[in-house]
Amino acid sequence: MFKDSFKYYKSRSQIVDFSQVLDLNKDTPNLKKIDIKSETYFGFHPTHTWEVFEVVARPGLIIIKNPFTNVGQRYWAVRCLQDYSKRPYKRNIDSVKSTADIDDWWQVCNVTGDVELLKKLRWSTLGYHHNWDTKYYSEEHKTEFPEDLQNVTKFLSSVLNFGNYSAEAAIINYYHMDSTLSGHTDHSEPNLNAPLFSFSFGQTAVFLIGGKLKEDSAISMFLRSGDILVMSGDSRLCYHGVPRIINADSRPWESIMHIKDDMPKGYEHILKICKDEKLWTCFGDYLTHSRINMNVRQVLNKDQESL
Template sequence: MFKDSFKYYKSRNPKPSFEEVLDFTNSSSWTNKVKSVSINSDNFTKTFDLIDPSAWEAFEILDRPGFIYIKNPFTSIGQRYWIRQAIEEYTKKPNKLNIDIHSLVPLEQNWWDYAKQDKSVLKKLRWSTLGYHHNWDTKIYSDQAKNTFPDNLSRLCYTFAQALGYDFKAEAAIVNFYHLDSTLAGHTDHSEEYLDAPLFSFSFGNSAVFLLGGLTIDEKPTAVVIHSGDVVIMSKESRLSYHAVPRIVKTEKQMWNDFNCESDVPLDSELRMYTSQSNFNEFQDYLEGLRINLNVRQVLPHGQLNLIGTVPNKDI
Protein backbone atom coordinates (compact mmCIF):
# COMPACT_ATOMS: atom_id res chain seq x y z
CA MET A 1 0.00 0.00 0.00
CA PHE A 2 2.76 2.46 0.93
CA LYS A 3 4.85 1.64 -2.14
CA ASP A 4 1.81 1.96 -4.39
CA SER A 5 1.05 5.43 -3.06
CA PHE A 6 4.67 6.48 -3.43
CA LYS A 7 4.75 5.35 -7.08
CA TYR A 8 1.43 7.07 -7.75
CA TYR A 9 2.50 10.51 -6.49
CA LYS A 10 5.98 10.16 -7.99
CA SER A 11 4.61 9.48 -11.50
CA ARG A 12 5.33 12.08 -14.19
CA ASN A 13 3.21 10.46 -16.88
CA PRO A 14 0.42 10.26 -16.07
CA LYS A 15 0.50 13.00 -13.45
CA PRO A 16 -1.24 12.15 -10.16
CA SER A 17 -4.45 13.73 -8.94
CA PHE A 18 -4.16 15.75 -5.73
CA GLU A 19 -7.81 15.17 -4.87
CA GLU A 20 -7.00 13.11 -1.76
CA VAL A 21 -4.05 15.24 -0.64
CA LEU A 22 -4.51 17.31 2.52
CA ASP A 23 -3.63 20.92 1.75
CA PHE A 24 -3.89 23.26 4.71
CA THR A 25 -4.23 26.27 2.42
CA ASN A 26 -7.50 24.72 1.20
CA SER A 27 -9.92 23.98 4.04
CA SER A 28 -12.16 21.81 1.86
CA SER A 29 -9.35 19.24 1.64
CA TRP A 30 -9.12 18.63 5.38
CA THR A 31 -12.58 19.31 6.82
CA ASN A 32 -13.49 16.55 9.35
CA LYS A 33 -10.04 15.00 8.95
CA VAL A 34 -8.13 17.09 11.50
CA LYS A 35 -8.54 18.72 14.89
CA SER A 36 -7.08 21.96 16.16
CA VAL A 37 -4.10 21.86 18.50
CA SER A 38 -3.81 24.35 21.36
CA ILE A 39 -0.70 26.52 21.48
CA ASN A 40 0.85 27.95 24.65
CA SER A 41 2.00 31.50 23.95
CA ASP A 42 2.55 32.57 27.58
CA ASN A 43 6.36 32.56 27.55
CA PHE A 44 6.92 33.67 23.97
CA THR A 45 9.42 36.46 23.43
CA LYS A 46 8.78 38.37 20.21
CA THR A 47 11.34 37.59 17.53
CA PHE A 48 11.86 38.84 13.97
CA ASP A 49 11.35 35.39 12.41
CA LEU A 50 8.07 34.19 13.98
CA ILE A 51 4.60 35.63 14.33
CA ASP A 52 3.04 35.49 17.79
CA PRO A 53 2.04 31.90 18.69
CA SER A 54 -1.47 33.12 19.54
CA ALA A 55 -1.92 33.45 15.76
CA TRP A 56 -0.47 30.05 14.84
CA GLU A 57 -2.79 27.61 13.08
CA ALA A 58 -1.94 24.11 14.33
CA PHE A 59 -3.67 20.84 13.51
CA GLU A 60 -3.41 17.13 14.27
CA ILE A 61 -4.54 14.62 11.67
CA LEU A 62 -7.20 12.46 13.31
CA ASP A 63 -6.03 9.12 11.93
CA ARG A 64 -2.33 9.95 12.46
CA PRO A 65 -2.00 10.62 16.23
CA GLY A 66 1.01 12.73 17.11
CA PHE A 67 1.41 14.25 13.65
CA ILE A 68 1.19 18.01 14.23
CA TYR A 69 1.07 20.48 11.34
CA ILE A 70 1.63 24.20 11.91
CA LYS A 71 0.70 26.37 8.97
CA ASN A 72 3.58 28.79 8.23
CA PRO A 73 4.24 30.62 11.53
CA PHE A 74 7.21 32.48 10.01
CA THR A 75 7.40 36.08 8.91
CA SER A 76 8.68 36.64 5.39
CA ILE A 77 11.99 37.90 6.68
CA GLY A 78 12.09 34.89 8.99
CA GLN A 79 11.79 32.62 5.98
CA ARG A 80 14.64 34.47 4.28
CA TYR A 81 16.75 34.22 7.41
CA TRP A 82 16.36 30.43 7.72
CA ILE A 83 16.79 29.91 3.99
CA ARG A 84 20.12 31.72 4.16
CA GLN A 85 21.15 29.87 7.32
CA ALA A 86 20.52 26.52 5.61
CA ILE A 87 22.31 27.45 2.38
CA GLU A 88 25.11 29.69 3.61
CA GLU A 89 25.85 28.68 7.20
CA TYR A 90 24.79 25.05 7.69
CA THR A 91 26.87 23.96 4.70
CA LYS A 92 30.08 25.29 6.24
CA LYS A 93 32.71 23.03 7.77
CA PRO A 94 32.81 21.17 10.13
CA ASN A 95 29.25 20.22 9.11
CA LYS A 96 29.24 17.25 6.75
CA LEU A 97 27.91 17.30 3.16
CA ASN A 98 27.07 14.47 0.81
CA ILE A 99 29.59 15.86 -1.70
CA ASP A 100 32.54 15.72 0.72
CA ILE A 101 33.66 12.27 -0.45
CA HIS A 102 33.85 13.50 -4.05
CA SER A 103 36.24 16.38 -3.24
CA LEU A 104 34.26 18.75 -5.46
CA VAL A 105 35.05 21.76 -3.29
CA PRO A 106 38.62 22.78 -2.36
CA LEU A 107 39.38 22.13 1.31
CA GLU A 108 40.04 25.81 2.00
CA GLN A 109 36.62 26.92 0.70
CA ASN A 110 33.07 26.59 1.91
CA TRP A 111 30.53 25.07 -0.46
CA TRP A 112 28.39 28.20 -0.96
CA ASP A 113 31.39 30.44 -1.61
CA TYR A 114 32.66 27.95 -4.17
CA ALA A 115 29.21 27.52 -5.75
CA LYS A 116 29.19 31.20 -6.70
CA GLN A 117 32.19 30.45 -8.91
CA ASP A 118 31.19 26.97 -10.08
CA LYS A 119 27.41 26.59 -10.33
CA SER A 120 27.74 22.93 -11.33
CA VAL A 121 27.98 22.00 -7.63
CA LEU A 122 24.61 23.56 -6.78
CA LYS A 123 22.45 20.61 -7.78
CA LYS A 124 24.96 18.08 -6.47
CA LEU A 125 24.33 19.11 -2.87
CA ARG A 126 21.67 16.85 -1.34
CA TRP A 127 22.21 17.14 2.40
CA SER A 128 24.28 18.46 5.26
CA THR A 129 24.33 17.11 8.82
CA LEU A 130 24.65 19.09 12.04
CA GLY A 131 25.44 18.11 15.63
CA TYR A 132 25.51 14.32 15.75
CA HIS A 133 26.23 13.39 12.14
CA HIS A 134 23.88 10.83 10.63
CA ASN A 135 25.83 7.95 9.10
CA TRP A 136 24.00 7.04 5.88
CA ASP A 137 25.70 3.63 5.65
CA THR A 138 25.35 2.30 9.21
CA LYS A 139 22.40 4.53 10.24
CA ILE A 140 24.15 4.82 13.61
CA TYR A 141 25.35 7.95 15.45
CA SER A 142 28.77 8.17 17.04
CA ASP A 143 30.30 10.34 19.76
CA GLN A 144 33.34 10.58 17.50
CA ALA A 145 31.27 12.08 14.69
CA LYS A 146 29.63 15.21 15.99
CA ASN A 147 30.17 18.94 16.28
CA THR A 148 28.47 21.73 18.21
CA PHE A 149 24.80 22.02 17.31
CA PRO A 150 23.82 25.49 15.97
CA ASP A 151 22.52 27.62 18.82
CA ASN A 152 19.97 29.49 16.68
CA LEU A 153 18.36 26.26 15.41
CA SER A 154 18.34 24.87 18.94
CA ARG A 155 16.51 27.97 20.17
CA LEU A 156 14.01 27.72 17.31
CA CYS A 157 13.16 24.13 18.28
CA TYR A 158 12.90 25.15 21.94
CA THR A 159 10.32 27.80 21.03
CA PHE A 160 8.11 25.23 19.29
CA ALA A 161 8.64 22.65 22.01
CA GLN A 162 7.54 25.15 24.66
CA ALA A 163 4.49 26.15 22.63
CA LEU A 164 3.39 22.53 22.26
CA GLY A 165 4.38 21.22 25.69
CA TYR A 166 7.28 19.00 24.64
CA ASP A 167 10.51 18.46 26.56
CA PHE A 168 13.02 18.49 23.72
CA LYS A 169 16.74 19.08 23.20
CA ALA A 170 18.04 19.55 19.65
CA GLU A 171 21.14 17.40 19.16
CA ALA A 172 21.18 16.31 15.51
CA ALA A 173 19.81 17.63 12.22
CA ILE A 174 19.72 16.67 8.59
CA VAL A 175 19.30 19.59 6.21
CA ASN A 176 17.84 18.16 3.00
CA PHE A 177 18.18 20.02 -0.30
CA TYR A 178 15.45 18.73 -2.61
CA HIS A 179 15.50 19.67 -6.28
CA LEU A 180 12.39 19.57 -8.47
CA ASP A 181 13.16 16.01 -9.54
CA SER A 182 14.12 14.79 -6.05
CA THR A 183 12.33 12.12 -4.02
CA LEU A 184 12.85 10.52 -0.61
CA ALA A 185 11.93 6.84 -0.37
CA GLY A 186 9.80 5.42 2.41
CA HIS A 187 11.61 4.87 5.69
CA THR A 188 11.33 5.14 9.46
CA ASP A 189 13.68 7.05 11.78
CA HIS A 190 15.08 4.71 14.44
CA SER A 191 18.69 5.86 14.76
CA GLU A 192 18.19 7.94 17.90
CA GLU A 193 18.59 6.30 21.31
CA TYR A 194 15.68 8.31 22.72
CA LEU A 195 12.66 7.68 20.52
CA ASP A 196 10.14 9.27 22.89
CA ALA A 197 11.26 12.73 21.83
CA PRO A 198 9.42 14.30 18.87
CA LEU A 199 10.98 15.05 15.51
CA PHE A 200 10.81 18.68 14.29
CA SER A 201 10.70 19.48 10.57
CA PHE A 202 10.95 22.97 9.01
CA SER A 203 10.43 23.47 5.26
CA PHE A 204 11.27 26.41 2.99
CA GLY A 205 11.15 27.03 -0.75
CA ASN A 206 9.11 24.85 -3.09
CA SER A 207 6.33 22.62 -1.81
CA ALA A 208 6.35 18.84 -1.35
CA VAL A 209 3.92 15.96 -1.21
CA PHE A 210 4.61 14.16 2.07
CA LEU A 211 3.36 10.64 2.78
CA LEU A 212 2.78 9.50 6.35
CA GLY A 213 1.91 5.86 6.87
CA GLY A 214 1.80 3.50 9.82
CA LEU A 215 4.21 1.12 11.51
CA THR A 216 4.28 -1.21 8.49
CA ILE A 217 4.37 -0.68 4.72
CA ASP A 218 1.06 -2.53 4.42
CA GLU A 219 -0.87 0.55 5.57
CA LYS A 220 -2.02 3.13 3.03
CA PRO A 221 -0.39 6.48 3.88
CA THR A 222 -1.98 9.89 4.26
CA ALA A 223 -0.77 12.42 1.68
CA VAL A 224 -0.13 16.01 2.82
CA VAL A 225 1.28 18.93 0.85
CA ILE A 226 3.86 20.94 2.79
CA HIS A 227 4.47 24.56 1.80
CA SER A 228 7.25 27.01 2.54
CA GLY A 229 7.35 27.94 6.22
CA ASP A 230 5.22 25.02 7.36
CA VAL A 231 6.31 23.12 10.45
CA VAL A 232 5.68 19.43 11.05
CA ILE A 233 6.15 17.62 14.34
CA MET A 234 6.15 13.84 14.47
CA SER A 235 5.49 12.53 17.97
CA LYS A 236 3.74 9.60 19.68
CA GLU A 237 2.62 6.98 17.13
CA SER A 238 3.70 9.02 14.12
CA ARG A 239 7.29 9.30 15.39
CA LEU A 240 8.06 5.75 14.27
CA SER A 241 5.79 5.64 11.23
CA TYR A 242 6.85 5.16 7.64
CA HIS A 243 7.09 8.41 5.71
CA ALA A 244 8.37 9.60 2.34
CA VAL A 245 8.53 12.50 -0.12
CA PRO A 246 7.51 11.28 -3.59
CA ARG A 247 7.20 14.66 -5.26
CA ILE A 248 8.42 18.27 -5.13
CA VAL A 249 5.88 20.79 -6.40
CA LYS A 250 6.80 24.18 -7.85
CA THR A 251 5.24 26.80 -5.60
CA GLU A 252 3.10 29.60 -6.98
CA LYS A 253 3.40 31.82 -3.91
CA GLN A 254 6.89 32.73 -2.75
CA MET A 255 6.08 33.76 0.81
CA TRP A 256 9.70 34.66 1.55
CA ASN A 257 9.28 37.60 -0.86
CA ASP A 258 6.07 38.99 0.68
CA PHE A 259 6.96 42.03 2.80
CA ASN A 260 3.49 43.47 3.30
CA CYS A 261 3.43 42.65 7.00
CA GLU A 262 4.80 45.36 9.27
CA SER A 263 6.41 42.76 11.54
CA ASP A 264 8.58 41.70 8.60
CA VAL A 265 10.43 45.03 8.49
CA PRO A 266 13.52 44.73 10.74
CA LEU A 267 14.67 47.65 12.80
CA ASP A 268 18.02 46.11 13.65
CA SER A 269 20.69 47.08 11.11
CA GLU A 270 22.12 43.56 11.09
CA LEU A 271 18.79 42.21 9.84
CA ARG A 272 18.16 44.96 7.31
CA MET A 273 20.08 42.96 4.71
CA TYR A 274 17.30 40.40 4.57
CA THR A 275 14.83 42.89 3.10
CA SER A 276 17.23 43.87 0.33
CA GLN A 277 16.40 41.99 -2.87
CA SER A 278 19.89 42.60 -4.24
CA ASN A 279 21.34 40.80 -1.22
CA PHE A 280 18.93 37.90 -1.73
CA ASN A 281 19.08 37.48 -5.52
CA GLU A 282 21.73 34.76 -5.52
CA PHE A 283 19.70 32.76 -3.00
CA GLN A 284 16.49 33.46 -4.92
CA ASP A 285 17.96 32.02 -8.12
CA TYR A 286 18.95 28.81 -6.33
CA LEU A 287 15.63 28.62 -4.51
CA GLU A 288 13.62 28.64 -7.75
CA GLY A 289 14.28 24.91 -8.12
CA LEU A 290 14.78 24.00 -4.48
CA ARG A 291 13.00 22.83 -1.36
CA ILE A 292 14.91 23.00 1.93
CA ASN A 293 13.95 20.81 4.87
CA LEU A 294 15.58 21.03 8.29
CA ASN A 295 14.87 17.84 10.19
CA VAL A 296 15.85 18.05 13.86
CA ARG A 297 16.11 15.24 16.39
CA GLN A 298 17.01 14.58 20.02
CA VAL A 299 19.53 11.74 20.17
CA LEU A 300 20.06 11.07 23.87
CA PRO A 301 17.65 10.59 26.77
CA HIS A 302 17.51 13.58 29.12
CA GLY A 303 20.53 13.61 31.41
CA GLN A 304 22.57 11.16 29.31
CA LEU A 305 25.82 12.65 28.04
CA ASN A 306 27.13 9.93 25.73
CA LEU A 307 25.87 7.31 23.36
CA ILE A 308 25.36 3.76 24.59
CA GLY A 309 23.85 2.02 21.59
CA THR A 310 21.62 2.71 18.64
CA VAL A 311 19.12 0.91 16.47
CA PRO A 312 19.50 1.34 12.69
CA ASN A 313 16.86 2.94 10.50
CA LYS A 314 14.55 0.58 8.64
CA ASP A 315 14.25 1.32 4.94
CA ILE A 316 11.72 -0.16 2.57
Protein backbone atom coordinates in the same frame (compact mmCIF):
# COMPACT_ATOMS: atom_id res chain seq x y z
CA MET B 1 0.77 0.31 0.65
CA PHE B 2 3.37 3.06 1.14
CA LYS B 3 5.37 1.81 -1.83
CA ASP B 4 2.40 2.03 -4.22
CA SER B 5 1.45 5.55 -3.15
CA PHE B 6 5.09 6.62 -3.46
CA LYS B 7 5.30 5.25 -6.98
CA TYR B 8 2.05 6.92 -7.94
CA TYR B 9 2.99 10.43 -6.78
CA LYS B 10 6.51 10.08 -8.16
CA SER B 11 5.33 9.05 -11.60
CA ARG B 12 6.05 11.40 -14.51
CA SER B 13 4.60 9.14 -17.18
CA GLN B 14 0.96 9.66 -16.25
CA ILE B 15 -1.24 12.50 -15.05
CA VAL B 16 -1.17 12.45 -11.26
CA ASP B 17 -4.34 13.37 -9.37
CA PHE B 18 -3.43 15.47 -6.33
CA SER B 19 -7.01 15.85 -5.07
CA GLN B 20 -6.51 13.32 -2.26
CA VAL B 21 -3.46 15.14 -0.87
CA LEU B 22 -4.23 16.70 2.50
CA ASP B 23 -4.20 20.47 2.04
CA LEU B 24 -3.96 22.91 4.94
CA ASN B 25 -5.44 25.61 2.75
CA LYS B 26 -8.71 23.71 2.65
CA ASP B 27 -11.01 23.19 5.55
CA THR B 28 -10.94 19.48 6.14
CA PRO B 29 -12.36 17.08 8.72
CA ASN B 30 -9.05 15.20 8.54
CA LEU B 31 -7.39 17.86 10.68
CA LYS B 32 -8.09 18.57 14.34
CA LYS B 33 -7.32 22.09 15.57
CA ILE B 34 -4.98 22.37 18.58
CA ASP B 35 -4.84 25.31 21.00
CA ILE B 36 -1.46 26.56 22.11
CA LYS B 37 0.08 29.03 24.57
CA SER B 38 0.38 32.68 23.65
CA GLU B 39 4.01 33.73 23.00
CA THR B 40 6.25 35.68 20.63
CA TYR B 41 9.62 34.73 19.14
CA PHE B 42 11.92 36.03 16.44
CA GLY B 43 10.91 35.10 12.91
CA PHE B 44 7.37 34.04 13.83
CA HIS B 45 4.01 35.73 13.90
CA PRO B 46 2.63 35.79 17.46
CA THR B 47 1.50 32.29 18.40
CA HIS B 48 -2.13 33.31 19.02
CA THR B 49 -2.44 33.73 15.23
CA TRP B 50 -1.04 30.26 14.43
CA GLU B 51 -3.09 27.49 12.89
CA VAL B 52 -1.98 24.25 14.50
CA PHE B 53 -3.52 20.89 13.63
CA GLU B 54 -3.18 17.25 14.47
CA VAL B 55 -3.70 14.89 11.53
CA VAL B 56 -6.66 12.80 12.68
CA ALA B 57 -5.48 9.66 10.85
CA ARG B 58 -1.98 9.91 12.39
CA PRO B 59 -2.16 10.69 16.11
CA GLY B 60 0.88 12.70 17.18
CA LEU B 61 1.48 14.14 13.73
CA ILE B 62 1.16 17.89 14.17
CA ILE B 63 1.36 20.52 11.50
CA ILE B 64 1.73 24.25 11.98
CA LYS B 65 0.60 26.12 8.92
CA ASN B 66 3.37 28.54 8.00
CA PRO B 67 3.82 30.54 11.24
CA PHE B 68 6.86 32.44 9.90
CA THR B 69 7.12 36.08 9.02
CA ASN B 70 8.57 36.50 5.55
CA VAL B 71 11.82 37.71 7.12
CA GLY B 72 11.73 34.59 9.31
CA GLN B 73 11.60 32.40 6.20
CA ARG B 74 14.45 34.31 4.64
CA TYR B 75 16.50 33.96 7.82
CA TRP B 76 16.37 30.15 7.84
CA ALA B 77 16.95 29.91 4.09
CA VAL B 78 20.12 32.01 4.46
CA ARG B 79 21.32 29.88 7.37
CA CYS B 80 20.74 26.64 5.43
CA LEU B 81 22.35 27.83 2.22
CA GLN B 82 25.21 29.97 3.45
CA ASP B 83 26.10 28.46 6.83
CA TYR B 84 24.71 24.98 7.46
CA SER B 85 26.13 23.88 4.10
CA LYS B 86 29.72 24.63 5.16
CA ARG B 87 32.47 22.62 6.75
CA PRO B 88 32.81 21.37 9.49
CA TYR B 89 29.24 20.17 8.95
CA LYS B 90 29.12 16.91 6.99
CA ARG B 91 27.70 16.95 3.48
CA ASN B 92 27.03 14.48 0.69
CA ILE B 93 29.54 16.38 -1.49
CA ASP B 94 32.36 15.49 0.94
CA SER B 95 32.53 11.92 -0.28
CA VAL B 96 32.69 12.76 -3.99
CA LYS B 97 36.24 13.34 -5.28
CA SER B 98 35.46 16.35 -7.49
CA THR B 99 33.70 18.27 -4.70
CA ALA B 100 35.40 16.93 -1.57
CA ASP B 101 37.70 19.97 -1.27
CA ILE B 102 34.96 22.56 -1.27
CA ASP B 103 34.66 24.19 2.16
CA ASP B 104 32.23 26.94 1.32
CA TRP B 105 29.86 25.48 -1.26
CA TRP B 106 27.52 28.48 -1.39
CA GLN B 107 30.32 30.95 -2.01
CA VAL B 108 31.93 28.81 -4.70
CA CYS B 109 28.56 28.42 -6.47
CA ASN B 110 27.95 32.14 -6.45
CA VAL B 111 31.44 33.18 -7.50
CA THR B 112 31.63 30.65 -10.35
CA GLY B 113 27.94 30.56 -11.31
CA ASP B 114 28.29 26.76 -11.45
CA VAL B 115 24.70 25.51 -11.68
CA GLU B 116 25.80 21.87 -11.69
CA LEU B 117 27.57 22.34 -8.39
CA LEU B 118 24.53 24.10 -6.97
CA LYS B 119 22.47 20.98 -7.65
CA LYS B 120 25.03 18.63 -6.14
CA LEU B 121 24.39 19.50 -2.51
CA ARG B 122 21.63 17.17 -1.31
CA TRP B 123 22.14 17.09 2.45
CA SER B 124 24.23 18.26 5.30
CA THR B 125 24.21 17.07 8.92
CA LEU B 126 24.70 19.16 12.06
CA GLY B 127 25.42 18.10 15.65
CA TYR B 128 25.57 14.30 15.81
CA HIS B 129 26.14 13.22 12.23
CA HIS B 130 23.90 10.47 11.04
CA ASN B 131 25.94 7.65 9.60
CA TRP B 132 23.87 6.68 6.56
CA ASP B 133 25.48 3.22 6.32
CA THR B 134 25.36 2.04 9.91
CA LYS B 135 22.39 4.31 10.80
CA TYR B 136 24.13 5.10 14.10
CA TYR B 137 25.22 8.29 15.78
CA SER B 138 28.49 8.39 17.72
CA GLU B 139 30.48 10.80 19.89
CA GLU B 140 33.32 10.59 17.34
CA HIS B 141 31.17 12.03 14.58
CA LYS B 142 29.78 15.16 16.03
CA THR B 143 30.07 18.91 15.45
CA GLU B 144 28.61 21.81 17.32
CA PHE B 145 24.85 22.21 17.04
CA PRO B 146 23.83 25.74 15.90
CA GLU B 147 22.46 27.76 18.80
CA ASP B 148 19.72 29.47 16.79
CA LEU B 149 18.30 26.16 15.59
CA GLN B 150 18.60 24.77 19.09
CA ASN B 151 16.66 27.72 20.50
CA VAL B 152 13.88 27.77 17.93
CA THR B 153 13.07 24.10 18.59
CA LYS B 154 13.15 24.73 22.36
CA PHE B 155 10.60 27.48 21.78
CA LEU B 156 8.37 25.27 19.61
CA SER B 157 8.57 22.41 22.08
CA SER B 158 7.49 24.70 24.89
CA VAL B 159 4.65 26.29 22.91
CA LEU B 160 3.33 22.86 21.91
CA ASN B 161 3.64 21.56 25.50
CA PHE B 162 6.31 18.96 24.85
CA GLY B 163 8.45 20.38 27.66
CA ASN B 164 12.26 20.59 27.62
CA TYR B 165 13.86 19.91 24.30
CA SER B 166 17.48 19.57 23.35
CA ALA B 167 18.14 19.56 19.61
CA GLU B 168 21.28 17.49 19.07
CA ALA B 169 21.15 16.38 15.44
CA ALA B 170 19.76 17.85 12.26
CA ILE B 171 19.65 16.86 8.63
CA ILE B 172 19.29 19.69 6.16
CA ASN B 173 17.78 18.29 2.96
CA TYR B 174 18.19 20.24 -0.26
CA TYR B 175 15.68 19.22 -2.95
CA HIS B 176 15.42 20.16 -6.59
CA MET B 177 12.28 19.86 -8.67
CA ASP B 178 13.18 16.28 -9.63
CA SER B 179 14.41 15.12 -6.21
CA THR B 180 12.68 12.51 -4.07
CA LEU B 181 13.35 11.05 -0.63
CA SER B 182 12.47 7.38 -0.35
CA GLY B 183 10.40 5.86 2.41
CA HIS B 184 12.15 5.37 5.74
CA THR B 185 11.70 5.59 9.49
CA ASP B 186 13.90 7.78 11.70
CA HIS B 187 14.82 5.36 14.46
CA SER B 188 18.54 5.97 15.09
CA GLU B 189 17.99 8.27 18.06
CA PRO B 190 18.19 6.58 21.50
CA ASN B 191 15.45 9.01 22.50
CA LEU B 192 12.42 8.12 20.41
CA ASN B 193 9.99 9.89 22.70
CA ALA B 194 11.18 13.39 21.90
CA PRO B 195 9.41 14.91 18.88
CA LEU B 196 11.08 15.45 15.53
CA PHE B 197 10.71 18.94 14.04
CA SER B 198 10.63 19.34 10.28
CA PHE B 199 10.70 22.76 8.60
CA SER B 200 9.95 23.35 4.93
CA PHE B 201 11.07 26.30 2.81
CA GLY B 202 10.76 27.07 -0.89
CA GLN B 203 8.91 24.79 -3.29
CA THR B 204 6.11 22.49 -2.13
CA ALA B 205 6.58 18.85 -1.15
CA VAL B 206 4.10 16.04 -1.47
CA PHE B 207 4.88 14.31 1.83
CA LEU B 208 3.81 10.72 2.33
CA ILE B 209 3.35 9.11 5.72
CA GLY B 210 2.37 5.49 6.27
CA GLY B 211 2.23 3.45 9.44
CA LYS B 212 4.89 1.65 11.45
CA LEU B 213 5.03 -1.16 8.91
CA LYS B 214 6.00 -0.83 5.26
CA GLU B 215 2.77 -2.62 4.34
CA ASP B 216 0.53 -0.03 6.00
CA SER B 217 -1.28 2.38 3.75
CA ALA B 218 -0.06 5.94 3.44
CA ILE B 219 -1.64 9.37 3.50
CA SER B 220 -0.24 12.31 1.59
CA MET B 221 -0.06 15.98 2.45
CA PHE B 222 1.31 19.17 0.95
CA LEU B 223 4.16 20.80 2.85
CA ARG B 224 4.45 24.40 1.75
CA SER B 225 7.07 27.02 2.47
CA GLY B 226 7.08 27.81 6.18
CA ASP B 227 5.04 24.80 7.29
CA ILE B 228 6.36 22.98 10.35
CA LEU B 229 5.64 19.29 10.77
CA VAL B 230 6.11 17.68 14.17
CA MET B 231 6.37 13.90 14.35
CA SER B 232 5.56 12.93 17.90
CA GLY B 233 3.89 10.12 19.84
CA ASP B 234 2.53 7.37 17.64
CA SER B 235 3.61 9.03 14.41
CA ARG B 236 7.28 9.38 15.42
CA LEU B 237 8.22 5.98 14.00
CA CYS B 238 5.96 5.94 10.96
CA TYR B 239 7.30 5.37 7.45
CA HIS B 240 7.54 8.60 5.50
CA GLY B 241 9.12 10.08 2.43
CA VAL B 242 8.87 12.71 -0.28
CA PRO B 243 7.83 11.29 -3.68
CA ARG B 244 7.49 14.65 -5.39
CA ILE B 245 8.31 18.34 -5.35
CA ILE B 246 5.77 20.57 -7.11
CA ASN B 247 5.74 24.26 -7.92
CA ALA B 248 4.78 26.45 -4.99
CA ASP B 249 1.41 28.19 -5.34
CA SER B 250 2.69 31.20 -3.40
CA ARG B 251 6.14 32.55 -2.59
CA PRO B 252 6.03 34.10 0.87
CA TRP B 253 9.77 34.66 0.85
CA GLU B 254 9.55 37.06 -2.07
CA SER B 255 8.44 40.22 -0.33
CA ILE B 256 9.19 41.42 3.16
CA MET B 257 7.18 43.62 5.43
CA HIS B 258 9.03 46.00 7.66
CA ILE B 259 7.92 44.79 11.01
CA LYS B 260 10.16 44.92 14.04
CA ASP B 261 12.23 41.78 14.34
CA ASP B 262 13.27 40.75 17.77
CA MET B 263 16.56 39.33 16.56
CA PRO B 264 18.67 37.18 18.89
CA LYS B 265 22.09 38.78 19.46
CA GLY B 266 24.95 37.60 17.27
CA TYR B 267 22.86 37.03 14.13
CA GLU B 268 22.46 40.63 12.96
CA HIS B 269 24.58 39.93 9.87
CA ILE B 270 21.99 37.34 8.73
CA LEU B 271 19.15 39.78 9.23
CA LYS B 272 21.06 42.32 7.15
CA ILE B 273 21.06 39.92 4.19
CA CYS B 274 17.33 39.23 4.65
CA LYS B 275 16.49 42.90 4.50
CA ASP B 276 18.70 43.86 1.59
CA GLU B 277 17.10 42.82 -1.72
CA LYS B 278 20.46 42.83 -3.50
CA LEU B 279 22.13 40.55 -0.98
CA TRP B 280 19.02 38.38 -0.81
CA THR B 281 18.67 37.82 -4.60
CA CYS B 282 20.81 34.66 -4.90
CA PHE B 283 18.96 33.02 -1.99
CA GLY B 284 15.58 33.89 -3.49
CA ASP B 285 16.69 32.50 -6.85
CA TYR B 286 17.61 29.21 -5.20
CA LEU B 287 14.20 28.89 -3.51
CA THR B 288 12.46 29.45 -6.84
CA HIS B 289 13.81 26.10 -8.05
CA SER B 290 14.30 24.16 -4.84
CA ARG B 291 12.99 23.09 -1.47
CA ILE B 292 14.92 23.07 1.78
CA ASN B 293 13.94 20.93 4.73
CA MET B 294 15.47 21.24 8.21
CA ASN B 295 14.88 17.99 10.10
CA VAL B 296 15.75 18.31 13.79
CA ARG B 297 16.00 15.60 16.43
CA GLN B 298 16.87 15.15 20.08
CA VAL B 299 19.28 12.23 20.29
CA LEU B 300 19.95 11.71 24.00
CA ASN B 301 17.56 10.63 26.70
CA LYS B 302 16.72 13.02 29.50
CA ASP B 303 19.54 12.24 31.92
CA GLN B 304 22.02 11.04 29.33
CA GLU B 305 25.07 13.27 28.77
CA SER B 306 26.67 11.45 25.88
CA LEU B 307 26.23 8.35 23.74
